[in-house]
Each structure stands twice: as C-alpha cells, then as structure tokens.
Amino acid sequence: MILLGDGEVSIPAFIDAYQAVRHADRATQLRHLAQVPGLYVPSLYAVTYDDPDGPIAAISPIDADIPAIVTKQTHRGNTLLASSVVTERAAWPDIFMVEVVRSCPEMCRFCLASYLTLPFRVADLEGSLLPAIDRGLETTRRLGLLGASITQHPEFETILDYIGQAKFDDVRLSIASVRTNTVTRKLADVLSRRDTRSITIAVESGSDRLRQIINKKLDTDEIAQAAIEAKAGGLKALKLYGMVGIPGEEEEDVTATIAMMKRLKK
Ligand code: SF4
Numbered sequence: 001m002i003l004l005g006d007g008e009v010s011i012p013a014f015i016d017a018y019q020a021v022r023h024a025d026r027a028t029q030l031r032h033l034a035q036v037p038g039l040y041v042p043s044l045y046a047v048t049y050d051d052p053d054g055p056i057a058a059i060s061p062i063d064a065d066i067p068a069i070v071t072k073q074t075h076r077g078n079t080l081l082a083s084s085v086v087t088e089r090a091a092w093p094d095i096f097m098v099e100v101v102r103s104c105p106e107m108c109r110f111c112l113a114s115y116l117t118l119p120f121r122v123a124d125l126e127g128s129l130l131p132a133i134d135r136g137l138e139t140t141r142r143l144g145l146l147g148a149s150i151t152q153h154p155e156f157e158t159i160l161d162y163i164g165q166a167k168f169d170d171v172r173l174s175i176a177s178v179r180t181n182t183v184t185r186k187l188a189d190v191l192s193r194r195d196t197r198s199i200t201i202a203v204e205s206g207s208d209r210l211r212q213i214i215n216k217k218l219d220t221d222e223i224a225q226a227a228i229e230a231k232a233g234g235l236k237a238l239k240l241y242g243m244v245g246i247p248g249e250e251e252e253d254v255t256a257t258i259a260m261m262k263r264l265k266k
Pocket of ligand 1: 104105106107108111112113114148149179202
C-alpha cells in the first residue's frame with residue numbers, strides 16, 4: 001500500500017485504521033485500509049490498457065466498496081517537520097533536520113519535488129522553525145535545512161541571521177541544493193562560517209535555449225554571478241546539478257554546457 005501526500009494528515013488516520021484490524025488476515029486488513037483517505041492499495045485496482053503496448057485505459061477498483069479515486073492528502077498548516085530522532089546510526093549521522101519549505105513555486109517542468117508536493121508551503125519562523133532549531137541544537141551541533149528550494153522562504157534572511165548568531169559558532173550547517181539566482185554573499189558567508197565548504201546549485205544545462213524549454217527561469221550570467229557570490233562569501237567549491245538527454249536537446253546545447261563550465265572555472 002502507498003500513502004499519497006503529506007504524512008501529517010495520512011499517518012494518524014492510517015495508524016487508527018491499522019489498529020482496528022491488526023490481528024485480522026491480510027486481505028481483510030488491505031480492504032479496511034483502502035478506506036483511509038489517501039491510502040492506495042494497488043492489489044485492489046485493475047489496470048487495463050488500450051492495447052498491449054499502448055497507454056493505460058483505466059484504473060478501476062475491483063469491487064464496488066473500494067474507493068474509485070484515491071485523493072492525495074494535503075497538510076495546510078505552516079508548522080513543518082523537524083527530526084524526532086537524532087542518532088549517529090542515521091544515513092546522515094547526528095544531524096538535526098528542520099524543514100524550511102515544502103514544494104517549490106518555480107514549477108520547472110521536470111521537477112517532481114515541486115509538482116508532487118504542491119502547494120508551496122513555508123514554515124512559520126516564530127511558531128515553529130526557530131524553536132525547533134533551538135531544541136535540536138541542545139542535542140547535536142549539526143543542523144540541516146531541508147526543502148526543495150529553501151532560499152525561497154520569504155524570510156530566509158532572518159533564518160540566516162538567526163543561525164549566524166555567535167551562540168551557534170560551533171554548529172555545522174548543511175543545506176540541500178539551492179536555486180542558482182538566490183546564492184547571495186550573505187548565504188555563502190554564513191555557510192563558510194558554519195563549516196561548510198561548498199554549495200550546490202541546480203543549473204540543469206549551460207544552454208539558455210534548453211533552460212527555457214524546461215521552464216528553468218535562469219540565464220547564464222546569473223549562474224556566473226552565483227559562482228562569484230559563493231567565492232566572495234568564502235566558499236571553496238561549487239557543485240552543479242545538470243541533465244543531458246532532455247527532449248529537444250541538440251549537440252550545441254551540450255557544447256554550451258561545456259563552455260559554461262569553463263567560464264565558471266575561470
Ligand atoms: S527551482 Fe528547483 S525545486 Fe524548484 S521547481 Fe525548479 S528544480 Fe524544482
């Protein structure tokens with residue numbers, strides 16, 4: 001079974017439903033759980049195709065008492081998540097993570113991190129994010145800021161000022177990749193003072209034409225400017241995320257990516 005959407009909404013309902021049938025046989029459990037909003041049980045749906053190698057014609061419940069449509073569950077609040085367990089045995093050891101934003105308003109055409117998790121939501125600073133940071137840093141000195149595009153939090157400057165305080169001088173800060181045209185000197189400065197040596201930007205391609213195709217609203221000069229800001233703020237390395245093989249790509253688009261990387265290195 002698959003829970004669709006935000007766990008804040010679907011997990012409590014799932015646990016309640018599961019407790020009611022935990023000692024039942026598997027078929028009874030699955031049929032009962034399929035009634036939970038947002039809970040999709042693939043074995044209770046039949047998939048038919050237009051022809052054997054053609055597109056899907058329909059996905060239909062196998063019985064009338066199984067919901068015909070499974071609706072993604074959406075958390076509408078502005079309290080987002082923070083780690084509840086911090087351990088050296090985690091994939092990212094000893095790091096306390098706070099979610100800064102969920103989804104992303106940019107809608108780059110290929111981006112599941114944006115489309116699958118819409119709408120764009122931002123953490124409330126006073127009521128949720130900053131107290132969570134304080135709580136987490138009582139346990140560990142490693143902090144991770146999570147989100148598809150954290151620098152697009154409308155109060156991101158305030159978050160940087162908060163983490164930049166002297167009382168957090170021994171904290172090591174990690175962030176996910178950021179939108180290229182939001183790399184500022186201040187961001188680079190706070191990261192380098194918080195024991196981070198590099199920043200990752202998702203440029204996708206060095207070709208302006210190709211970035212337009214995928215709705216990546218970014219020009220090559222902005223990429224160069226991000227590199228300049230990162231260096232001026234004290235960072236030692238810049239990592240680029242990109243793609244080749246995008247539909248519509250031509251040889252000259254790949255060449256443009258190589259030219260862009262040479263320009264950045266210079
Ligand atoms: S800016 Fe990044 S996170 Fe946002 S839609 Fe584009 S690729 Fe996705």
